Amino acid sequence: MKDHIEKQHPTEAVEEEHETRAESIKDDSHSVHDSADEKKFTASRPKHEGGHGETDLESQRPSMQLQHTRSHMSTHDAHPAHDQEFYEEGDEIYDKFSKWKKISIVAILSFSSFLAPISSTSILAASPEVASTYDTTASIFNISNALYMLFMGLSPLFWGPMGQTYGRKWTLAWAAVTFTAFSAGSALAPDLGSYFVFRMLTAFQGTAFLIIGGTAIGDIYRPVERGTAYSWFMSGTLIGPAFGPFIGGIIVNFVTWRAIFWLQTALAGLSSVLIIFFLPETIHKKRSDELNGLPKSQQAKQLWKWINPARVVILFKYPNLVIVAVASASLVWNMYSLLTPIRQVLNPRFNLSSPIQSGLFYIAPGCGYLTGTFFGGRWADAVVKRYMKKRGTRVAEDRLHSCLPAMGIVIPASMIVYGWSIEKKVGGIALPVIAMFLQGVAQLFCFPSLNTYCLDVMQSRSSEVVAGNYFSRYLLGAAGSAAVLPIIDAIGVGWFSTISAAFVAVAALGTWAVAVWGKDMRDRVDQGKEVE
Numbered sequence: 414m415k416d417h418i419e420k421q422h423p424t425e426a427v428e429e430e431h432e433t434r435a436e437s438i439k440d441d442s443h444s445v446h447d448s449a450d451e452k453k454f455t456a457s458r459p460k461h462e463g464g465h466g467e468t469d470l471e472s473q474r475p476s477m478q479l480q481h482t483r484s485h486m487s488t489h490d491a492h493p494a495h496d497q498e499f500y501e502e503g504d505e506i507y508d509k510f511s512k513w514k515k516i517s518i519v520a521i522l523s524f525s526s527f528l529a530p531i532s533s534t535s536i537l538a539a540s541p542e543v544a545s546t547y548d549t550t551a552s553i554f555n556i557s558n559a560l561y562m563l564f565m566g567l568s569p570l571f572w573g574p575m576g577q578t579y580g581r582k583w584t585l586a587w588a589a590v591t592f593t594a595f596s597a598g599s600a601l602a603p604d605l606g607s608y609f610v611f612r613m614l615t616a617f618q619g620t621a622f623l624i625i626g627g628t629a630i631g632d633i634y635r636p637v638e639r640g641t642a643y644s645w646f647m648s649g650t651l652i653g654p655a656f657g658p659f660i661g662g663i664i665v666n667f668v669t670w671r672a673i674f675w676l677q678t679a680l681a682g683l684s685s686v687l688i689i690f691f692l693p694e695t696i697h698k699k700r701s702d703e704l705n706g707l708p709k710s711q712q713a714k715q716l717w718k719w720i721n722p723a724r725v726v727i728l729f730k731y732p733n734l735v736i737v738a739v740a741s742a743s744l745v746w747n748m749y750s751l752l753t754p755i756r757q758v759l760n761p762r763f764n765l766s767s768p769i770q771s772g773l774f775y776i777a778p779g780c781g782y783l784t785g786t787f788f789g790g791r792w793a794d795a796v797v798k799r800y801m802k803k804r805g806t807r808v809a810e811d812r813l814h815s816c817l818p819a820m821g822i823v824i825p826a827s828m829i830v831y832g833w834s835i836e837k838k839v840g841g842i843a844l845p846v847i848a849m850f851l852q853g854v855a856q857l858f859c860f861p862s863l864n865t866y867c868l869d870v871m872q873s874r875s876s877e878v879v880a881g882n883y884f885s886r887y888l889l890g891a892a893g894s895a896a897v898l899p900i901i902d903a904i905g906v907g908w909f910s911t912i913s914a915a916f917v918a919v920a921a922l923g924t925w926a927v928a929v930w931g932k933d934m935r936d937r938v939d940q941g942k943e944v945e
Contacts, residue, residue: 506697507635514693515633519642521692522626523649525585525684528592529619531653531660532677533561534752538662538772539670546670547605551757555898557612558753562891564616566884569624570722571617573880576625578701578719581632582694588621589688593681600674622684623650624883628876631868632695636807637797639868640815644790644861648782651856654752655779662772724874725881731938733810733870733931734878736923738885740820741863743920744856745890747828747913750897751778751852757898758906762835763842777846781853789857793865809869812862813928819858821921825914827851832910863924870935 510518536543537558544554576584595615602608626646634642661673700719704712729735756771765771793815800811831848834840867878901909927934 507633507638510633510693510695515642518629518633518692518695519645521684521687522622522629523646525589525622525649525688526626526646527649527653528677528681528684529565529616529622529653530650531657532596532615532619533558533565533657533749534654534775535657535661535673535677536670537753538658538756538775539665539673540756542665542670543608547608549605552898553605555753556895557609559891559895560609561612561616562749562887562894564613565620566887566889566891568617568620569880569883569887570725571720572621572624573725573877574720574722576621576628576696577874577876578699578716580694580696580699580701581625581629582688582692585621585625585692586685586688588618588625589681589685592618592622593678593685596674596678596681600671600678620883620887624876624880627864627879628868629695631865631872631875632697636865636869637794637801639865640793640797640812640861641790643865643868644786644793644857647790647857647860647864648786651748651782651853651860652779652786654748655775655782655853658752658755658775659769659772659779662767662769666767666769725877725884728871728874728878728881732934733927734867734881736927737813737863737866738882740920740924741860741882742886742889743917744820744824744859744863745886746893747824747852747917748778748856749890750893750909750913751828751831751849753894753897754901754906758835758901759845762838774846774849777849778853778856781850781855782857783853784850785854785857788854789859790861792858793862796862808932809866810928810931812866812869813924813931816859816862817921817925817928819855820924821918823855824852824859825918825921827855828910828914828917832914833907836905836907870931 540551540554544551547554572584572588592615595611595618598611599608599615602611627643630639630642630646660676661670664670664672664676701716704715707715729738752775755774759765759774760771793812796815797807797812800814801807804811827848831845831852834844834848864879864882867882868875871878897909
């Protein structure tokens, strides 16, 4: 190669080197495993006494042949457990920040993640007032909430690749500043059309907090610590939707509904300041750094390859990611199907007359989310450690076992009790409130496990995997927000809750299948690609 370049014109030689370098940048659009994962595994293999080299390492590698067993181990994601701390070789990358710095990062991310979800529900308590302002109906107004959820679902296709390419900090900073501007636009919207537009734009920016923030958790915490950290991060995303209507109810009871969006604007502005001045960059390596020195044409070509939304969609060729995405979507469907119609369903049932009274019912699931924060993530990490002790290795799918009881039993049962207690007017106020509280607790036993699995299963493309998961969950959440009132009007809250409970139960069955056979699912896709 060197002799060949020396014979060429200097300009031609440089151009050929640039082209060769660009081609050498690994395009892992169709692969679930990266070289970093392989190095981590290789480094973690124990050497024989006496310092034998690569030959000994190779001789100890397990066979790549598929094994239809409960352990599903392969060199892709198997990592030996080390002593009682469960640390693994290569974990030094998670020691970049001190314990308290990590806590401050999680605090900033949790606060920011609070914004988009609370914006999706805070206006629900004021739906009659907003509908009256724009001379429309509550059903038409609910379309704006469905559109909000729809754009929350579409935007991960953009934010996932952006966070992977340009890093976490400045991607979040851009989203926070624009979220602030569009929140102010929602407060000032003069007509229904402009209100819809600003709400959609706000939703598009707000999802970045969830996608990039969640991925940043994976940047700074070891796999056996992520569940606990992610539980605190998720508390913002779930407590927001629950307490939003209560806050909105208080505001609209005393001042105009537009004050809800002015409060949102102020909170978003604070988030912008925190991110810009206090949030460090957490990504281990930005892909954009690989563009340095390349010709502009090659930079543009490679950049489009990295930020192409198809990178997120194409990951759904992995059945395990599809099933986990549907499971997450079933929980979001359940959450928004529970929260969206509270005022329309419970006001006539209990003869409530003010937004504050109906807003109090949102506190029940909110308190459940807060309670689950203290236990859900720790439970997920404890399950991972238990399986590591059992196997002597860590497998990404083992984490999913932690959410099965909550998803398969607690949430469906609570949903059925809630729906039929309202439908049949039994149990007074206490029974549906208890059911909503238990659902909230159970949700926090599910989301940390599902979300952290997305981080563990494909570390090099975690931002895109998380984006695909949110893409699915918020599209279905949009469907739930739009369909819940018409369906309840048609078949009643009892049967609607039964259908929702069945959906979650089926999703739990799929999650169990991934926990048992997920590794085989991934290997089949990867081996099929190698054959091609």
